[in-house]
Every structure is written in C-alpha cells, then in structure tokens.
Amino acid sequence: xxxxxxxxxxxxxxxxxxxxxxxxxxxxxxxxxxxxxxxxxxxxxxxxxxxxxxxxxxxxxxxx
Amino acid sequence: xxxxxxxxxxxxxxxxxxxxxxxxxxxxxxxxxxxxxxxxxxxxxxxxxxxxxxxxxxxxxxxxxxxxxxxxxxxxxxxxxxxxxxxxxxxxxxxxxxxxxxxxxxxxxxxxxxxxxxxxxxxxxxxxxxxxxxxxxxxxxxxxxxxxxxxxxxxxxxxxxxxxxxxxxxxxxxxxxxxxxxxxxxxxxxxxxxxxxxxxxxxxxxxxxxxxxxxxxxxxxxxxxxxxxxxxxxxxxxxxxxxxxxxxxxxxxxxxxxxxxxxxxxxxxxxxxxxxxxxxxxxxxxxxxxxxxxxxxxxxxxxxxxxxxxx
Numbered sequence: 430x431x432x433x434x435x436x437x438x439x440x441x442x443x444x445x446x447x448x449x450x451x452x453x454x455x456x457x458x459x460x461x462x463x464x465x466x467x468x469x470x471x472x473x474x475x476x477x478x479x480x481x482x483x484x485x486x487x488x489x490x491x492x493x
Numbered sequence: 494x495x496x497x498x499x500x501x502x503x504x505x506x507x508x509x510x511x512x513x514x515x516x517x518x519x520x521x522x523x524x525x526x527x528x529x530x531x532x533x534x535x536x537x538x539x540x541x542x543x544x545x546x547x548x549x550x551x552x553x554x555x556x557x558x559x560x561x562x563x564x565x566x567x568x569x570x571x572x573x574x575x576x577x578x579x580x581x582x583x584x585x586x587x588x589x590x591x592x593x594x595x596x597x598x599x600x601x602x603x604x605x606x607x608x609x610x611x612x613x614x615x616x617x618x619x620x621x622x623x624x625x626x627x628x629x630x631x632x633x634x635x636x637x638x639x640x641x642x643x644x645x646x647x648x649x650x651x652x653x654x655x656x657x658x659x660x661x662x663x664x665x666x667x668x669x670x671x672x673x674x675x676x677x678x679x680x681x682x683x684x685x686x687x688x689x690x691x692x693x694x695x696x697x698x699x700x701x702x703x704x705x706x707x708x709x710x711x712x713x714x715x716x717x718x719x720x721x722x723x724x725x726x727x728x729x730x731x732x733x734x735x736x737x738x739x740x741x742x743x744x745x746x747x748x749x750x751x752x753x754x755x756x757x758x759x760x761x762x763x764x765x766x767x768x769x770x771x772x773x774x775x776x777x778x779x780x781x782x783x784x785x786x787x788x789x790x791x792x793x794x795x796x797x798x799x800x801x802x803x804x
Contacts, residue, residue, distance in 0.1 A: 459735070471712065487719075
C-alpha cells in the first residue's frame, strides 16, 4: 500500500491515509516550494492521499 | 476544503490570507489583487504604454497575461541572452514567449544580445572576466541596460517586471543581512522615471507569493520554461528563498509581513536621505546616453567596447 509522489524525476513513496502536508513534511519538501497535482488537477495541502495515487509535484521557486 | 466564495472544491489554499479558492475564483482573485496593487502604488494608468520584460518564466508570462486581461496597452520584451548550458535554455524560453504572444495577438520585441553586441552573455562574462566564472553579474547589468534602452527608444511610459513577493523578500533579506543602505532605500514597488533617463519601473506582482504565481500559470494553462537557468547553482537568492520558506511553514504570512513592514518603515523615514547617494552622482554615458554612476562609459558599454577590441 503506497502513494507515489514525483518531484522532477525523483519518485517518493508514503503510506496512504495521511494528508499531502504530512507527506511533504515527511519527505522534507517545503510545501511553499511546490504545487501538487493529482490527475492533472491541483490539490490543497489538506487533501488525504489514498492508496495507489500518483501525486505530481511542480517546483515553483526560481532563482534566475 | 471548500472555496470561500462559492463552496466548490478549493484548489489553492493561501494560509497567509486564511483563504481557500476554487480555480475560477483564484484566477479572478489574482487579477483583482494585481489591479489593486497597481492602483495602491500608482504604478500606471490605462492610458500609458507598458513594456513588460518577459523571460519565458512563469512570473513574467503570467504578468503579461494579467495585464492583457485587464485591458492595458502592453507589449513584451524578450532579451536573448545566449545561455544554452546544454539545455538550449535561451532558445526554448524565446520560443515560449513567441508562442504566448502569438496566441494573444500581442507584440513581442526581441533583442538578441549576441546579434546586436557581438557576443552572448556567457561569452561577455568570459571575455571581460566579470563575475567570478559565472555570467550572473553580466546578465543583470545587460538586462537592466537593454530594458531601459528599449523602453526609452520605443517611447514606452513604464517598464514592468515580474518580480514576485518571494523575489522581493529574498532581495530584502540579502540586503539586510549585508546592510546595504543604497539598495535598501531603492527597493520599492515603483522606481520613478527621472531626468537622468531612467524609465519608470514597476513590479505589480511584488505582494503576490511565488507559489500563487505558479498556480496562476498552471491553472491558466500558460506554457512556461520549467528548467532553471543552468547557471543558477549556488545562487544566494535560492538560498535566501529556502530560509524564508522554512519560516513561512512555521509562521504563515512571515514573508509578506517582512516585506510590507519594511515598506512601511521606509515610508515612515527609516532611512536617512543620505543613505541613497546613487542618483545624485549620475551622469549620461558618452556612448549610449543612459545614466551611469561611473565616470566615462557605463558598465554595459565598457563591456561592449571590450568585446569590440577583442574583435
């Protein structure tokens, strides 16, 4: 049982049932630095992640 | 989580504003907020001609989209820096700007640095030995020079850039860490035009979070360049942004508060007038006529002259 999060080309796995915020905290990814999408739609940090879901993270911070 | 305005599923939750919105209301909110800041800081009027500097990134293209939706007369300026770094970075970003402009029937001016001045930004940096093996210093000098020149020559009233709240907070943080009064006193949503030849320069997104701008671009379907500039590694801007985002995690609104209270303190006389000596010592560059604090040619023209000498 797992939820997959993808940031750039890196894949991460977390247990289902936690919120996106908790998942990002566990992975040490700052929620301010990413947008999260599920099936092409944006989701908020409070969303509960379910087994088998794939969450794509888009990095938002630019330095140039 | 529900949209505060209509009760539909929220797609953006802005903790700093205690506000969650659906796609439709978020997109409207960003446009309304931008217009609010344009008016609050007296940035420009609908009668004035605007030139927005676009890089192909999410902020500048989103800003152009917002200004277009608000009905302003706004053309775009893309500066071809000649940065490739193995990822065809400049060509990709140029193409994205062209596609964006064409889809909206907007006018895009293009200045190719190598074509006009004889060398790309990385080449200029290498030849002039400026910037300790990174072209960032040359890039900044060149962009500021070219933006002002094109705006003046094209008769534009205002130069508009897509700096967002995170950019402003990071710059403020760096200037405060290093106590650079000249930079601090000149950091503002608006830099007025003056007799030396600077065109008015404004930042309508200065109070909008970077994450909100990314959300805007995503939800509007704006194609922008996701790759970072290949020279961004080790950037102090990114380092400061990371620090500020960690603070924001624990204290939502920290970045916005930092920036707004700085503006208020400045307005209330935080800096003595002598902190900003920069504009008192400006003169016209004998080569390009643009303002410079250096004796003789401005920094940009000195670089270009060096390129010509090398041949």
